[in-house]
Amino acid sequence: MKKLPLVCLIAATLAPSITFAHQAGDFLFRAGSVTVRPNEGSDRVLEGTGSFNVSNNTQLGLTFGYMITDNIGIELLGATPFKHDVGVGGVGNIATVKQLPPSLMAQYYFGNAESQWRPYLGAGINYTTFFSEDFNSTGKGAGLSNLSVDDSWGVALQAGVDYNIDKNWMVNTSVWWMNIDTDVKFTSTDAAGNRTNHSVSTRLDPFAFMFGVGYKF
Template sequence: MKKTLCGLAVLSALVSTNVLAHQQGDIFVRAGIASVIPLDSSDRILGSTDKLAVNTNTQLGLTFDYMVTDHIGLELLAATPFEHDISTGYGSLGDVATTKQLPPTLMVEYYFNEPAAKWQPYAGLGINYTNFYDSKFNSTGHDAGLSDLNLDNSWGYAANIGVDYQVNDNWLVNASLWYADIDTTAHYSVGDTRYSTDVDINPIVFMASVGYTF
């Protein structure tokens, strides 16, 4: 009987320490595909009824996470540079330019389930900084007389929802949906005259990834 009780106690201890999901102090990294889908709008350009539009792009997405408590985590979103085509209906031009951007985003997230649950749904709020660079008109834009494109960097809020499924003690799979408030101003020249157009990009970002817990 004593041996049985001791065996049950050891088994209970092993089960209690075999936590399958996130708990305080855990660090985990996710990597996968991230698609930025702009819900864009802009002011009218050059006195016309036409606007600027920013197209979708998909890159490698990364998140770095730290569990402050069993339910509250900090997350940093990073990615390889997104490259977006910029188009306009002005003069039926279509794609006229490209820009690259990096959108580091810091989130505070709440995980709803207890640490032992394999399914870990969560929601978060945070702040986004988007750095636009290497913005330039293509041959179509240049032929239309457009030059010297520059986009202002952006600060804004961000929100996300997602779910982890813990495959084992170390590996997990994830799906998440983000929204970021990204507003910029496009500066460009036509001949010797400088123009500015406000553009609200405000993308939804979908990410599917695999993660590893340290």
């Protein structure tokens, strides 16, 4: 009986440690729900109106990552197109616009390859492209036309955590902040038929919140 504790100790010492992956050479794929929440601000849109306001939107988010070391990784964020209602203070919604904000991140993962929880921080660059810009009946009724939104480059920051279910599957939650500054361009036509071109400096700077699952290979 006295030998039993010694046998258990030797067995525990020789047993392989559990590896939950997130180690050098791993590819990480994540998918889930991502909500973009703009923190918008702009110059006054037209005389007698306020600044732009932009609605939230939720889409399918996808990330593709690669572990350079056990603690350093890179990640590309993608998603299905986000569609936002655009309004003006004192008027209401006047337009819709779609956008895609792919972001390339460098990440640092805390813990090690045996850690079931892997929190991480990231920083990188965001490129946002806008398309399908269109005034609705309210905007057109106000004499507005020719809407366009310039694409944007900016800084992106990220924080997240993976919970590893086994060596392949994980649950993920993460948040991004993106620096998005753009110019919104359009034409207004008054009652006399006079046309004026406008360019309104606009800040979006959204937070994006994602919750989903991931697979490592």
